[in-house]
Amino acid sequence: MKLKLAMIGGGQGAFIGAIHRIASRIDDHYELVAGAFSSNAEKSRASGLALGVSPDRAYTSYQELIEKEKQLPEDERVQVISIVTPNHVHFEPTKLALENGFHVILDKPMTFSLDEAKELEKVVKSSGKLFCLTHTYTGYPMVKEAKQLIASGKIGKVRKVYVEYPQGWLSTFLEGEDNKQASWRTDPGKSGIAGAMGDIGTHAFNLAEYVSGLQTTKLNADINVVVEGRKLDDDGAVLLKYDNGASGVLMATQIAAGDENNVKIRVYGETGGIEWQQDIANTLLVKYLDKPTEIWRTGGGYTSSFVTGNMRAPAGHPEGYLEAFANLYKNFALTVKASIEGKEAEAVWLDFPGVEEGVRGMAFVENVIASGKSDKKWTDFVI
Amino acid sequence: MKLKLAMIGGGQGAFIGAIHRIASRIDDHYELVAGAFSSNAEKSRASGLALGVSPDRAYTSYQELIEKEKQLPEDERVQVISIVTPNHVHFEPTKLALENGFHVILDKPMTFSLDEAKELEKVVKSSGKLFCLTHTYTGYPMVKEAKQLIASGKIGKVRKVYVEYPQGWLSTFLEGEDNKQASWRTDPGKSGIAGAMGDIGTHAFNLAEYVSGLQTTKLNADINVVVEGRKLDDDGAVLLKYDNGASGVLMATQIAAGDENNVKIRVYGETGGIEWQQDIANTLLVKYLDKPTEIWRTGGGYTSSFVTGNMRAPAGHPEGYLEAFANLYKNFALTVKASIEGKEAEAVWLDFPGVEEGVRGMAFVENVIASGKSDKKWTDFVI
Amino acid sequence: MKLKLAMIGGGQGAFIGAIHRIASRIDDHYELVAGAFSSNAEKSRASGLALGVSPDRAYTSYQELIEKEKQLPEDERVQVISIVTPNHVHFEPTKLALENGFHVILDKPMTFSLDEAKELEKVVKSSGKLFCLTHTYTGYPMVKEAKQLIASGKIGKVRKVYVEYPQGWLSTFLEGEDNKQASWRTDPGKSGIAGAMGDIGTHAFNLAEYVSGLQTTKLNADINVVVEGRKLDDDGAVLLKYDNGASGVLMATQIAAGDENNVKIRVYGETGGIEWQQDIANTLLVKYLDKPTEIWRTGGGYTSSFVTGNMRAPAGHPEGYLEAFANLYKNFALTVKASIEGKEAEAVWLDFPGVEEGVRGMAFVENVIASGKSDKKWTDFVI
Amino acid sequence: MKLKLAMIGGGQGAFIGAIHRIASRIDDHYELVAGAFSSNAEKSRASGLALGVSPDRAYTSYQELIEKEKQLPEDERVQVISIVTPNHVHFEPTKLALENGFHVILDKPMTFSLDEAKELEKVVKSSGKLFCLTHTYTGYPMVKEAKQLIASGKIGKVRKVYVEYPQGWLSTFLEGEDNKQASWRTDPGKSGIAGAMGDIGTHAFNLAEYVSGLQTTKLNADINVVVEGRKLDDDGAVLLKYDNGASGVLMATQIAAGDENNVKIRVYGETGGIEWQQDIANTLLVKYLDKPTEIWRTGGGYTSSFVTGNMRAPAGHPEGYLEAFANLYKNFALTVKASIEGKEAEAVWLDFPGVEEGVRGMAFVENVIASGKSDKKWTDFVI
Structure with missing residues (x-):
């Protein structure tokens, strides 16, 4: 079972969005099905197309993405949202996504300010949703x-x-x-x-x-x-x-x-x-x-x-930065899946940075x- | 556009098959849609399922895979076949795949014997299909x-x-x-x-x-x-x-x-x-x-x-073995796509090992x- | 011409004294002829003997060394004194040596206190003698x-x-x-x-x-x-x-x-x-x-x-710590010799740490x- | 006690002779007292002078060196001879030195030919003298x-x-x-x-x-x-x-x-x-x-x-090539001294290359x- 993934940010020309997508693909736990890649409709659609995202799920704002996806049947709907915008556009989409029932992967640093961060911590806790902050080195x-x-x-x-x-x-x-x-x-x-x-x-x-x-x-x-x-x-x-x-x-x-x-x-x-x-x-x-x-x-x-x-x-075949990033995505996916299946996540899976680290x-x-x-x-x- | 990929070999427990699949995913040029993962029907189906391959395209032999896929409409049919079996099962499936119009990625060493290799060279040339041998280090x-x-x-x-x-x-x-x-x-x-x-x-x-x-x-x-x-x-x-x-x-x-x-x-x-x-x-x-x-x-x-x-x-973020492997897949994909689109492949894309190296x-x-x-x-x- | 060298400190069992002596020998610019290796007469003599120092020039105090050596004819007398005692016995012997016409090589840190250091700077300048502080890494x-x-x-x-x-x-x-x-x-x-x-x-x-x-x-x-x-x-x-x-x-x-x-x-x-x-x-x-x-x-x-x-x-034959130390001794020796011969020292020779660094x-x-x-x-x- | 050392070859401008001399000085077991640094009397004397060798012991041939030194009183006479000439001038001086009672340190390769090497092995054994071949890396x-x-x-x-x-x-x-x-x-x-x-x-x-x-x-x-x-x-x-x-x-x-x-x-x-x-x-x-x-x-x-x-x-202060070379000289010296004193040499001292390695x-x-x-x-x- 692959998790349905959406991305906010990361349109053509962005750097970290592409890295997140590779990380999501390496272990095959995700399928990118939606995105708000750009506030420009044309750009968002073009970015989506290049990524195999259907044009009707290439949105022009995170609000639209969250609203529309929420209305889809559960088995079509996005499960995890990756947010890869600049820092000043971290808090609002993350909050909205969590409050609307989506698990979130967010690029670091977590927010624009500490106040936002503390507010987000409350949101994560009250939402009951899972949250991963991509401190890659861990x-x-x-x-x-x-x-x-x-x-x-x-x-x-x-x-x-x-x-x-x-x-x-x-x-x-x-x-x-x-x-x-x-x-x-x-x-x-x-x-x-x-x-x-x-x-x-x-x-x-x-x-x-x-x-x-x-x-x-x-x-x-x-x-x-x-x-x-x-x-x-x-x-x-x-x-x-x-x-x-x-x-x-x-x-x-x-x-x-x-x-x-x-x-x-x-x-x-x-x-x-x-x-x-x-x-x-x-x-x-x-x-x-x-x-x-x-x-x-x-x-x-x-x-x-x-x-x-x-x-x-195997031993002696070096893995690098993309695999480290992929480990965050993999462990988060395994944790989300365990949560969906009502199973307990293993300690190795739970070892990803969360809102407290943020x-x-x-x-x-x-x-x-x-x-x-x-x-x-x-x-x-x-x- | 993603290329439709099938795999011969690489069922559960195999090592190099998993590596090939990661390599195929990293740059998102392929979609794994079929496979003959095992001669045991149950195992092949289970392997396929775990990989998101529809049960009716999880075959039990390379012959079946090639025959059945060939009969599918062109826009559904597999385009590239990855062969990741042990050496003694390299030549026959590769030959059959090429002769039936599929591009092939084959694990090294190319064949069981030099005679087979020379024969395969002829097949590649007469088939007009593209062929990549995974000498990863290149x-x-x-x-x-x-x-x-x-x-x-x-x-x-x-x-x-x-x-x-x-x-x-x-x-x-x-x-x-x-x-x-x-x-x-x-x-x-x-x-x-x-x-x-x-x-x-x-x-x-x-x-x-x-x-x-x-x-x-x-x-x-x-x-x-x-x-x-x-x-x-x-x-x-x-x-x-x-x-x-x-x-x-x-x-x-x-x-x-x-x-x-x-x-x-x-x-x-x-x-x-x-x-x-x-x-x-x-x-x-x-x-x-x-x-x-x-x-x-x-x-x-x-x-x-x-x-x-x-x-x-970017600079200073190490890439490793899986990315080197992915480069073979990527360059092969870009070459196949250029071929499909009737465009000329760039020199960088063409820099993958082929049948002569084999x-x-x-x-x-x-x-x-x-x-x-x-x-x-x-x-x-x-x- | 070798410079006549005496050492204060560095008796049997000491660490840095032995390093100084190796450094002094590597380029053959010095001959160890005297020493106050220990305040115990027997130990000083034994240390001296093991180093080829004549028993009558194995003194029991730096005061004795300086006083007696000063009375020797110029062509027998020590020219350079190495001081390798613990920090609290740096200032006095260095001052006395300089004031009595000896060039000094002193282990770091230069003195016990900054006040002593500033005082020593004056002594060095007024003495007209040469002074080297062994900051090896330079x-x-x-x-x-x-x-x-x-x-x-x-x-x-x-x-x-x-x-x-x-x-x-x-x-x-x-x-x-x-x-x-x-x-x-x-x-x-x-x-x-x-x-x-x-x-x-x-x-x-x-x-x-x-x-x-x-x-x-x-x-x-x-x-x-x-x-x-x-x-x-x-x-x-x-x-x-x-x-x-x-x-x-x-x-x-x-x-x-x-x-x-x-x-x-x-x-x-x-x-x-x-x-x-x-x-x-x-x-x-x-x-x-x-x-x-x-x-x-x-x-x-x-x-x-x-x-x-x-x-x-030559290239590719590694030199290490002892050679770095020897470079201090060598450059100081070449500078002292130039001074004795009334010649100008080369810039390379003068590149050793002195009292200002101290x-x-x-x-x-x-x-x-x-x-x-x-x-x-x-x-x-x-x- | 320092061993009295002579050198054959190694006059001004030579490379390996200087290395041998540094190696001999580092641990202070030798005193260079004689040499046949060059066949040109003037050059040999000048080389000797620069090295602190008395002019009457700066010879113009190895034959002269061996003959004259042999006639000196035992307590003045050279004990060890270092031979640092090119390969074609290894055998004869080494043989003559050994046969006249001198211990020898010889640069590698041991001789000009295998025949000479085998002959030299006999000479070493019959002479009862000690012999070291400077395979530095050991x-x-x-x-x-x-x-x-x-x-x-x-x-x-x-x-x-x-x-x-x-x-x-x-x-x-x-x-x-x-x-x-x-x-x-x-x-x-x-x-x-x-x-x-x-x-x-x-x-x-x-x-x-x-x-x-x-x-x-x-x-x-x-x-x-x-x-x-x-x-x-x-x-x-x-x-x-x-x-x-x-x-x-x-x-x-x-x-x-x-x-x-x-x-x-x-x-x-x-x-x-x-x-x-x-x-x-x-x-x-x-x-x-x-x-x-x-x-x-x-x-x-x-x-x-x-x-x-x-x-x-001490730990972390790198030693290099010259110290490796010095270890050969040191171990040979300790072995020679033990021999002179009729004591048994320690295993560590005896670990230098000899005529069999040559x-x-x-x-x-x-x-x-x-x-x-x-x-x-x-x-x-x-x-």
Whole structure:
């Protein structure tokens, strides 16, 4: 059984929408049957056609999509809606979709503001519908394994977290060159109060909390606008305190000229450490005080079901970013199906980011920008 | 427009069939509508159902599939057939499919014997249908770029080729332990005269000729059965001579205990060299006599259309094995569609392995096994 | 001509003294002829004997060494004194040596306090003698090349500096286990006010300023004592501001369980970046906005004289830590010899850390510890 | 006590002589007191002076050196002679030195021909003097550890050996450009019958036998002269059979354009494998069938005395080629001293290459060149 999927946003020329669609197809749990790909009827229809969506289900607004789909017979109606619009068009369609009985997959950061995020949390809870926020990095098998190992005590009590997310693509004033991606991401009207911190800082923040199992309690941020003329931050570094007393460093920048997107996390505990980086995503380094560092590999056969349940190819056949993204879609699908069938979802399936991570992410955005502007050294992480 | 796809083989429990299906889905050019997944009717139907294939198109033999599909109206009928059976069931279904008007995607090695391969070449040519052999490694963007760079003279005349394909999974007598993959791959009745040489040696051979642009003229092989009781080679090393006078070394083994599947190729010319390995698939090293080695990356923006046309995610978001496989499917689909529409296919689309590569691959199998048994040092590469 | 060398500290069982001696021997510019290896006469003599030092020149105090050596005829007398004692015994012997006409090589951090450091700066200047502080990492050829490239504008105006120095060896309460190295380094009476910040933070600080060519103006530090019972910091992270407006992050820790000593620096400018790490010390990555990253190598032939003048083995024969240390000794020796011969020293020779770097290093120690204790976010870097 | 050392060859402008001298100094076991640095008296004296050798002990021939030194009182006389001349001047001085009571360190390959090698073996044995052949790669701590692990059964019975030594520096006709190193190494009158095979093939051959603990029984070689006009081989690949039934591949080339000198060895056994490469010399990968690969590091604390006894700096401070070379000198010195003192040498000290390795190396040269010319596939490895 495939789940019937609709998409809001992601028309021709968009970047992340195409990624979501690939992710939805890889494991064959979804069938894209509807979409509001563009507010321009012609564009929406053309986008839909190219994607095999029937013209009568290529809508011109999310309101129309939700309203019309709701009226369809249950066995035709969309079950899951993917929302891949810019940040300022996250909250309203998500709320409307949930309130009208649709499960939702939403691109990060969750909302335009923390207030919206908290409001959305209530909506998710009251709706009883399932919700997934696409923090892709938590979809990597070895990121999941790192979390599991740490949770199992493999490295002892966590003491230190280093997470970094260096990009270089905004090293120049790209938003002045008719670059669609650069334009909305640096536009406060579309991105919100944060640029790099919202775009990639939230990924790093989420990754650190996910892997370490810790929650941030205080932060101390240096937030910069490096490129002249830019309206939002393009660089930042944040010192962190966690609820168990550990400390951390988060580095996220979009002006690391020559760097691409090599997300990396290191967590150290009392008796060992773990290290993962996206460039060699199928590898996890596990470190010990008195033994050789081990190279854990996705196909190794000694990993938990959080790895084996999130990979497709045999040992030594690298999977990457699209498969990590697909793991979010797959696990969400299996959870939705279990819900439909009244069965209990497995722990591996439930391991996708939800609305709580979204609220924490938006709290990060607001707290980190506030800290960046503050003369106070340490500010409480408030939600 | 999606191409209608059928699959022969690849029922529940099979490995490579699932990979083919993912590859077919990633870029959304195919719709799986039929299959002969198993000779057991129940199993075929169950496999089909799980894949969204209507029960009346889940056949129990390739003959039935081809016969029945042929009778369907053109707009319902399957257009492309994927054949993912063990080697001994490659030739007949492929021949029948081609002769009945279907385009074919076939798993490697192409046939059970060189004779079959040569016969198949004739069939492909006389049928006028399109044919793709899934030598996956040629689907990697950076492997394609390596070929293009060398063809453009970037490293001068090629002098030396090193290609290696080390695996460790057959280090023990796995075929004695009810392992399906190990069993047929080490069974002369199913694999043919070669084990490792057919399974992975052909990949290495193909990769070397593809990237270097050279053709093998002589070879000198050391072929071994290392694990006691095994019926086919599980290890080999081959010295090679190429048509431009260059020499090469090919190493393929399945008893490299602890190794996974890290295919690697290095080619050296008069003025530089290239190096690629699957573990860091999005990277190509380009070497020079008097300049720093360069790290070419898939998203770098300085690559040819053979890279940009074969990637999906932006710079620094790694793609892997499934995407390389998907590139074969995508390029084949675009070529088939161009053919259907009477348009000319682009060079990037046409860059998939075909029947000539298949014939050369089977010639490699026969030549290398013969050389392994021969006392003669250098034997001509004969087809 | 070899320079006559004496050593203060570094008796049997010491660690860094042995490293200094190897460094002094590699390029054959020194002859160890005297030493105050221990305050115990027997131990000093035994240490000296094992090192080929005549018993009458194995002194029991630095005062005795300086006094007696001064009385020797000029052609017998020590010319350079290496001081390798713990931090609290740096200032006095260095001052005395300089004031009595000896050139000095001193282990880092320069002194016990900033006040001592500033006083020492005056002594160095008034003495007219040469002084080298062994910030080893600036002795690596590729660190030097990074500095030269940045100074030449290769990456444009510097915007961001990341420097990290993770160690794991103090993850447990090693000072409770009769470990000599751990004991003095965690003892405020011997190390001063800082533990990790003085021991390795100063290296990271110096490396960042050396490579970037920038000077720190503000800092914001998180300084931690992680291991229970420890008296000095064993972990810290520091946000930095530089005099050209760039920002930086410095991470130094001794509780990164499983890590060894992999110092790493990344500097990004407007048009590119550099990356160096000690584990692959003979490599420097040079990054660009629109071109492939380049792997610069010590033996590449395209580097400056700051590389070729600081290496010994041909391309591809790795040199390491001891050679980096030896480069400090070599360059200091060549500078001393030039001074003796009244010649001008070459720029490559003069590229060793001196008293100004020492003052800045001690200022870092005091500023960073103060910042760690302060509620103020950004504090000026004051000397 | 330092050993009195003389050097034959290695005058100003020579490459390997300088490396030997650094190696001799690092651990302070030698004092260079004499030399026959050049047959030109003026040059020999100048070279000696620059090295601190008294003019009356800067000889103009090895004969003079040996004769005169022999006449000196025992406590002044040279004890060890290092011979660093081109291959054609290895045998005679070594023989004369041994027969006159001097211990000898000789650069590889041992002699000009196998006949000389066998003759030298007799001389060494009859002389009762100690002899070291500088196969540097066996001086790396992690190469030693690999040997020890394999000998201890860590990876089970060895099945496969891959050893490679790619260089690119002879990619052009360098010997036509007044390059001293290129000239003698490609000159049959000075190098003997082999170029690359003698220069670097012998290193690879020795490394493979040393690490694996196996002896070669058969070989099958492809030997090439790639660069036009060159008189000796500059490229080769060799298939090998070992005495326990294992097989191997040896690749050595000097025309791998863009490559430097990254010697690499992989050995696979029934239950695991090891991998080492010079570029990351302080690391040894240890592989298992069912466990994660381990990254063994020189300073890890879990290694044998063959590591701890052959390193100087603490964990994470990389040592390199010069230290590997120094380990040969150090171990030889400790063995010579033990011999002088009538004590038994420790196993770690005795782990340096000797005359038997030299004979096997020269047998490799002759066998490999003969095999290269032969039409016979497998030829016995004969001595």
